[in-house]
Amino acid sequence: MKLDEIDLDSYNRIQLPSLGKCIYCYDDENKRTEEHIIPYAIGENTVSILDARCDNCQIIINKYEQGFLSKQIGPFRGAIGAPSRTRKKKKRLQEHHTHMRFTFTEIDWTGKYIRDLGYRLIPFTQAPLVLPLWTSPPPTILGLPVRAGSEMGESWLYQEKDKLAALAKDVGTEKGAFIVKTQTGVVSREHTLRFLAKTAHAWAAAQFGLDAFDPFLTDIVLNKAHDMERYIGNAPPYMYENMPELGKLVEGEGHIFRIVGGRETIGDMSDCLFTLIQLYPMVNSPVHLIVVGKVKPGFDMDARMLERHGVEALA
Numbered sequence: 001m002k003l004d005e006i007d008l009d010s011y012n013r014i015q016l017p018s019l020g021k022c023i024y025c026y027d028d029e030n031k032r033t034e035e036h037i038i039p040y041a042i043g044e045n046t047v048s049i050l051d052a053r054c055d056n057c058q059i060i061i062n063k064y065e066q067g068f069l070s071k072q073i074g075p076f077r078g079a080i081g082a083p084s085r086t087r088k089k090k091k092r093l094q095e096h097h098t099h100m101r102f103t104f105t106e107i108d109w110t111g112k113y114i115r116d117l118g119y120r121l122i123p124f125t126q127a128p129l130v131l132p133l134w135t136s137p138p139p140t141i142l143g144l145p146v147r148a149g150s151e152m153g154e155s156w157l158y159q160e161k162d163k164l165a166a167l168a169k170d171v172g173t174e175k176g177a178f179i180v181k182t183q184t185g186v187v188s189r190e191h192t193l194r195f196l197a198k199t200a201h202a203w204a205a206a207q208f209g210l211d212a213f214d215p216f217l218t219d220i221v222l223n224k225a226h227d228m229e230r231y232i233g234n235a236p237p238y239m240y241e242n243m244p245e246l247g248k249l250v251e252g253e254g255h256i257f258r259i260v261g262g263r264e265t266i267g268d269m270s271d272c273l274f275t276l277i278q279l280y281p282m283v284n285s286p287v288h289l290i291v292v293g294k295v296k297p298g299f300d301m302d303a304r305m306l307e308r309h310g311v312e313a314l315a
């Protein structure tokens, strides 16, 4: 297995050469631009492929990618001081996202709605951290044991519970409400899983080239397929517990994104080209396993790594 990792504390900017076509639709005629493997909003300029994403694909990808990056994890990124692309944009982001919005309702002891209690805007510096993501069983294509009915997964929420409870208590006192429910974080399965698919595919294309594997994810990336549970899920713990590269990364505060991958037999599938992605490891978030494709018979991944990244990439 060949592993690679991106460490945002020490990663120098890498611009990989063009693959001569769009990495998502494989078209070689449309106008193309540089593609950040990890979106700038998360990873600044860590790694990109030149001349790699056509304008048509960008329009399709942009919708769910922005949904994920802005709506879903935008408040969390704002709260931990994540980067934004330009100064102008940064200013705009701050204007919209200096505060986090929390909405409250009064409920009775059975959980039944009684009345709205309005909302509060809390400055990022004081707001309870809330990160909504998605968690699901391993991808079904691998044939690993998955509890029937759980294949689609469920929302996963990190929240600073003590701070949230204090906030709810405060609102209850002010409004004379006995039990206060706080609405936090919106999660979209669709946006989250398509974002993971797009990132995993782009990373694999950057590492090994498009001719290294038969791709499984391009229809999901381009919104043409919906069977996301087949290729995107959580990694079984044995896959990352035994990876020192992953374990090591947990310690640093600056690590906001982890990605590793390679070729492996997993479950029923041989020559599986996979990627593990973990967003914000510091809150112990799910480690996603994404099955990117099947490595073509006889393909020499070591030779490709040397050719594409030089000897140092292997060290």
Ligand SMILES: [Zn+2]
Pocket (backbone or CB within 6 Å): 022, 023, 024, 025, 026, 027, 053, 054, 055, 056, 057, 058
């Ligand atoms: Zn394209």
